[in-house]
Amino acid sequence: MRTTLVTRVRDRAASNPDGIALRHKDLGVWQEITWSDYWDTIVTTGHALLALGVEPGDRVSIHSENRPEWVVLDLATVAVRGITVGLYPTNPAAEVAYLLAHSGATVHFAEDQEQLDKFLDVRAECPEVRTVVYREPRGIRGRYDLPGLLAWEDLLALGEQHRREHPGAVEERMAAAEEDDVITLVYTSGTTGPPKGAMLTHRNVEFAIETAIENEQLISPQATEKDLTLSYLPLCHVAERFFTTWYNTATGTQVNFAESIDTVPANLREIQPSLLFAVPRIWEKLLATARIKVDSASRAKRAYGRFWLREAERLGATLAANGGAHTPGTRIRAALGWVLFFRAFRQRLGLGKVRYAASGAAPIAPDVLQFFMGVGVRVHEVYGMTENTAIATANRPGRVRLGTVGEPLDGTELMLHPETGEILTRHASNFAGYWRDEEATARTVDAEGWLHTGDVGEWVEGTHIRVTDRMKDIIITAGGKNVAPSEIENALKASPYVKEAVVIGDRRKYLTALIGIELDTVGEWAQRQGLAFTTYRDLAEKPEVRKFLQRVVDDVNAKHNPVEQIKDFRMLPKELDHEDGELTATQKVKRSAVDKAFHHLVAEMYGEQPAAAGASGGGR
Numbered sequence: 001m002r003t004t005l006v007t008r009v010r011d012r013a014a015s016n017p018d019g020i021a022l023r024h025k026d027l028g029v030w031q032e033i034t035w036s037d038y039w040d041t042i043v044t045t046g047h048a049l050l051a052l053g054v055e056p057g058d059r060v061s062i063h064s065e066n067r068p069e070w071v072v073l074d075l076a077t078v079a080v081r082g083i084t085v086g087l088y089p090t091n092p093a094a095e096v097a098y099l100l101a102h103s104g105a106t107v108h109f110a111e112d113q114e115q116l117d118k119f120l121d122v123r124a125e126c127p128e129v130r131t132v133v134y135r136e137p138r139g140i141r142g143r144y145d146l147p148g149l150l151a152w153e154d155l156l157a158l159g160e161q162h163r164r165e166h167p168g169a170v171e172e173r174m175a176a177a178e179e180d181d182v183i184t185l186v187y188t189s190g191t192t193g194p195p196k197g198a199m200l201t202h203r204n205v206e207f208a209i210e211t212a213i214e215n216e217q218l219i220s221p222q223a224t225e226k227d228l229t230l231s232y233l234p235l236c237h238v239a240e241r242f243f244t245t246w247y248n249t250a251t252g253t254q255v256n257f258a259e260s261i262d263t264v265p266a267n268l269r270e271i272q273p274s275l276l277f278a279v280p281r282i283w284e285k286l287l288a289t290a291r292i293k294v295d296s297a298s299r300a301k302r303a304y305g306r307f308w309l310r311e312a313e314r315l316g317a318t319l320a321a322n323g324g325a326h327t328p329g330t331r332i333r334a335a336l337g338w339v340l341f342f343r344a345f346r347q348r349l350g351l352g353k354v355r356y357a358a359s360g361a362a363p364i365a366p367d368v369l370q371f372f373m374g375v376g377v378r379v380h381e382v383y384g385m386t387e388n389t390a391i392a393t394a395n396r397p398g399r400v401r402l403g404t405v406g407e408p409l410d411g412t413e414l415m416l417h418p419e420t421g422e423i424l425t426r427h428a429s430n431f432a433g434y435w436r437d438e439e440a441t442a443r444t445v446d447a448e449g450w451l452h453t454g455d456v457g458e459w460v461e462g463t464h465i466r467v468t469d470r471m472k473d474i475i476i477t478a479g480g481k482n483v484a485p486s487e488i489e490n491a492l493k494a495s496p497y498v499k500e501a502v503v504i505g506d507r508r509k510y511l512t513a514l515i516g517i518e519l520d521t522v523g524e525w526a527q528r529q530g531l532a533f534t535t536y537r538d539l540a541e542k543p544e545v546r547k548f549l550q551r552v553v554d555d556v557n558a559k560h561n562p563v564e565q566i567k568d569f570r571m572l573p574k575e576l577d578h579e580d581g582e583l584t585a586t587q588k589v590k591r592s593a594v595d596k597a598f599h600h601l602v603a604e605m606y607g608e609q610p611a612a613a614g615a616s617g618g619g620r
Contacts (some may be wrong), residue, residue, distance in 0.1 A: 048159030086236025268350025316374030
């Protein structure tokens with residue numbers, strides 16, 4: 001039998017049955033799941049799917065926060081040659097309808113009453129769903145009379161019965177697996193249109209595991225059963241699936257599931273993971289939190305903390321200039337800092353034992369990475385996308401170049417389009433195409449097998465790749481200058497006081513920006529100033545806040561040439577929200593939606609009537 005995700009779990013259960021595979025909290029107590037129990041539950045769940053009539057190629061959808069049942073159902077689906085479809089917990093009912101109908105899911109896992117109600121609101125639009133499974137009974141049991149509704153315990157009981165009556169049926173399906181079997185549909189963010197379902201196969205995933213994990217191109221030495229990870233980003237995202245499920249099956253790392261996205265800071269402190277992947281927003285939030293704590297301390301502690309934070313920035317700058325390697329001087333200063341400040345500082349953030357950290361899925365400001373490098377947390381920026389199974393480039397230990405996404409991984413062909421500079425990749429992890437969308441597939445993968453990423457890049461020192469921006473986001477000013485807005489936006493968001501920044505200026509004479517404040521840090525600053533406020537909008541609209549943020553804008557402008565400088569900005573009166581359609585489920589800004597919602601602010605900055613701004617697009 002060829003190696004797959006499920007054979008890896010089976011083999012680890014045989015070689016290390018009592019080892020801990022997963023941990024989760026139940027009523028405030030961490031519960032452990034051994035490899036033997038993990039595998040046994042996957043097999044039983046696979047039998048349940050067979051009992052429900054799941055055939056090879058059928059889709060099983062999962063609408064849930066990260067939890068053991070997510071990965072169990074995912075791998076059970078793969079075991080019976082089905083296709084997993086993950087939904088974001090924040091997907092509203094309309095998006096649930098689209099994803100279930102488009103994928104043609106036949107079995108749907110709705111974690112709790114909230115997710116079940118979303119499905120019930122749109123079930124008429126999802127005719128292929130035959131069975132709905134729920135995990136949390138509160139508010140569901142005894143209240144809903146829905147044909148095909150099963151509790152998780154009932155699903156397992158069904159699987160146990162089928163397992164007794166048809167022993168070996170799951171293993172028989174596993175043995176028939178082909179390397180080009182599609183095992184999951186990973187839906188794209190949908191920033192410019194409806195999400196597309198990228199089809200990933202056994203071949204794609206195994207190449208990703210072999211290239212990035214087993215060949216130690218990301219982590220060296222390789223991860224082992226002693227390494228701990230925290231799973232908290234949505235598992236339907238390819239990056240979290242990579243660092244949670246694939247790493248776990250390939251190396252035996254222990255996965256700890258966060259209680260919720262809101263408890264991540266507390267769970268980080270509890271778990272103290274040794275391996276940590278986070279999107280830029282998380283790293284920015286950790287840095288902002290650290291600065292809040294220092295600034296809110298007593299005068300003596302504040303002075304002491306600020307000194308060491310500045311020292312971290314200086315250390316980071318030297319390390320960054322040296323590829324991440326220490327000089328004799330930085331080694332001594334870092335050792336002293338570790339004893340006097342950095343060790344306790346990292347412990348409080350939950351980063352005390354991190355030996356490898358990565359950032360990906362979106363650009364991040366080099367200043368943020370530099371700071372964490374200074375306190376001893378080497379955050380390696382990596383690059384990939386859903387369509388190439390997250391495999392493209394990575395900054396490798398000892399060869400870090402801040403501001404780049406690293407070097408192409410071994411076995412990965414990468415080139416820049418000679419005319420547009422678009423990044424193209426070609427390797428065995430390039431996806432099998434978009435589900436039910438041959439036209440989009442043909443636009444994305446050319447006849448020679450090159451995947452067109454949609455990202456513009458450039459070589460740095462001939463070895464590392466720098467992603468300048470998405471092709472569709474490049475601003476061309478009225479003067480014909482090309483500007484990459486993400487660099488400016490990331491520089492603004494490097495401030496602990498800025499949560500969102502949207503640069504505007506396509507076909508206009510100068511650049512402007514819409515800026516959203518970080519409520520916690522700006523609120524803390526306002527309290528120190530004796531500035532009273534009631535709501536986010538009240539705080540954002542205060543003249544004192546705008547004047548304070550002007551300093552952030554001025555600092556960023558000083559680092560850019562005149563054509564890239566922000567000439568005017570407006571404060572966003574609300575936090576951008578997925579349910580309002582302003583953000584994707586992965587927290588990426590939907591430019592057109594933001595422009596439509598706040599076109600009156602854009603019009604003000606260009607001296608236009610709001611209707612004119614709305615008609616012309618007002619942004620990029």
